[in-house]
Amino acid sequence: MRSRTREMQAALVVCAAALLALAIKPAAGQAPAASGAKAPATSAAAAKPATPGQFPPYRAPRTADGKPDFNGIWQAFVNADIDIQDHDAQAGPHPDVMGAYDQWPGGQGIVEGGEIPYKPEALAQKKANAAKRMVVNVTSDDHRHDTGDPELKCYMPGVPRANYMPFPFQIVQGPDRILIAYEYARSLRTIYLDANEKAIPQKSPADTWMGWSHGHFEGDTLVVDSTGFVPYTWFDRAGDYHSDALHVVERYTQVSPYHIMYEATIEDPNVFTRPWKMSFPLYRRMEKNIQLVDFNCTEFVLDLVYGQYSKYPNKK
């Protein structure tokens, strides 16, 4: 009789080995640790103190299609919206009523090199803008946008002012395009990612307040090229402005999980003698359930903007 006993024993050993292997999953197959999982057992050295202007080398996480992931809610903490150059604190428009509520803080400028290279006649225009920034005269003809800071009327802030308004904005990044949703006046930018948006015209079919933008990636940097602007937005409340020849090239570079170093090169041969740059950090909003909250300022400026046509023009 053939001995089946030894063979059965061998089979049992193999089965037992299989069951044992099932119990101990190979370590290499485990999912990489999610955030919050225990850290590896190496000793954690104390972090080096943070130094303004310096970041240790960093590589941003990638989206499913391999691009640096910019999704999130971000905000600048400069007050360049008031003045993109160095400026002292100043009383607001109605200190007699508003007191310190409306006082404008001082701040260091975001213009690299400090100087905005205006042509001489353009510098005169900037000063005229500043002098009339709170004059409101909205007509229904071609002069509709001649006078006053568009921010006062809750108009779209344009580029790059939208990025340094004191409000958060949300970057939503798909494979074909990036949308930037701004809390301020619900403004929206579309950045077409050229690799996948071949059907989109290179030039804007019509001029816009928030520009016509094409983007591509260079390593960890998102580069955005924008043209097709209307000439009606300002760079700040100090009257800094541009023409419809404005060309903005932005570079968004993630330098840590929480920071983007941002720079915008401004080119406008009608207004400036050469290109110039603004730069500042953008910070990731880290509140757990952070979302944008409406700032629909149009409702509250109706009497200011259309008051001259109201039946009760003195009613405020």
Place this chain on the structure above:
Amino acid sequence: MSNRNWVPSTALGVVLAVVLLLPVFAAAQAPSATAAKATPSSTAGKPAAQPASAAKPAAIPRTADGHPDLHGYYNFLTVTPLQRPAKYGNREFLTPQETKDVFEKGLQSAYEPRDGDEEHYGNELFNPNSVDYDPTTFGLSPWQNGIKPNPRTSLVVDPPDGRIPPLTEAAKAAQAARGRQQAPAVAETANLAGSRAGTPVEGQGYVVDDHNGNGVVHADVPLDLGYGTTCVSPGGGAPIFPGEYNADMYILQTPNNVVIQGVNGYRVIPIDGRPALGGSFKEQWHGSGVGHWEGDTLVVETTNFHQGNAYRGANPKTLKITERFTRISPETIEYKFTIDDPSTWTRPWSVILPLSAENGPLFEFACTEDDYDAVNILAGARAFEKKAQEKAKEKGVPISQK
């Protein structure tokens, strides 16, 4: 005894071991949801690799995280009436010939005077109150505006009779009161022969269509014109529903958010489980909305509406809108919305509106910045009043300042 059919036990043991171990290795190699390795660029239209358990039709494009890919431009213009014409009873679908006839008749009627026929009147495409636009001037050819035939008898699919349920008594009273508030001059002008919305009526106040269906408003202060004409109320909110034009949209989809972008406004809907903005927020123009996937359907639930932006005059505090987006072909998303407001309608009701893929781009809508209407209507009212005053002075008749 013959051993020809005997399988060696050792071999059996090995086979058993392999079969038992296989799921372990397979699971170990599946990408984890929290730390996916970079995969080759997955553009829309390419189905991503699927776990064996999810057997879905290959025709529906999917994103890298396995959900149907909803992104793209869509048009939702339609000649199908919102409510089902009575002649169809409980019939939900037209025959193919009827579908063709309704579509062609609907398009043709855009070029004809509106005759008050319910079949036309109930069609959201044709606003009998509109004084703005001659329909022939803004492109109602299907190849220009993307209208597709729809085999449904109505957009309303529930209740089964295809009609919006009755208002509650409380809602009827509230809407009547609002109507009286906003149109005090109606009684004065109703008996004037030839008077219609848009005609200034001498000495009787300024008759103007505010585009919100109210017919008669004053134009004394900017907000008299309503939230729409003053560009206060942003578009793009729930539900998605066509007017006469601008029935275009874009959906952007990521693992954590969906952006629903209309022509003159947009919503960012978190789908990563974070809670909606809480009930203390009363002034969010698109309410508080969050979304999640139920199988292959994206579900978006919105509550806490702004008092100026609640659909069809519903109660912003109790209104809940549930939207369902299901891709049913590479060209079409079936969009279904359910209106649930027990203080306004006696029961919930639902609409199915097809979203048809189209080419972009969408253009920027600078409403606030270029609101010529607000200036012209107000300035026009002031000019009209001044003229009436001058005429009265000539005649020596005092004119009411109401």
